[in-house]
Amino acid sequence: MVGNTVSHSKRRVKRKFNVNLFKKKFYYPEENRWIELTVSAAGIRTINKKGVKAALQEAQEKGFIEKI
Numbered sequence: 001m002v003g004n005t006v007s008h009s010k011r012r013v014k015r016k017f018n019v020n021l022f023k024k025k026f027y028y029p030e031e032n033r034w035i036e037l038t039v040s041a042a043g044i045r046t047i048n049k050k051g052v053k054a055a056l057q058e059a060q061e062k063g064f065i066e067k068i
Contacts, residue, residue, distance in 0.1 A: 026052045 004012040
C-alpha cells in the first residue's frame, strides 16, 4: 500500500505501508494434516474464532483463494 507521510508543516512525502502478513501452520482435521497459510493478523483471529474449514470456505466464497 502507498500513502503519504505528513510533516508538521503539512508537506507530503510518498511512503509505503507494510502488509501485516504471517506464515502460520494450522491443523486441518478434515484431512488429518497440518497446512501452512499466509494470513493477516485479522485472518488469524477469524480462523481461531470460526475454525479452519469455515474460514477457508468463506475466503473461497469471497474470492480470496481459488481452491481448498
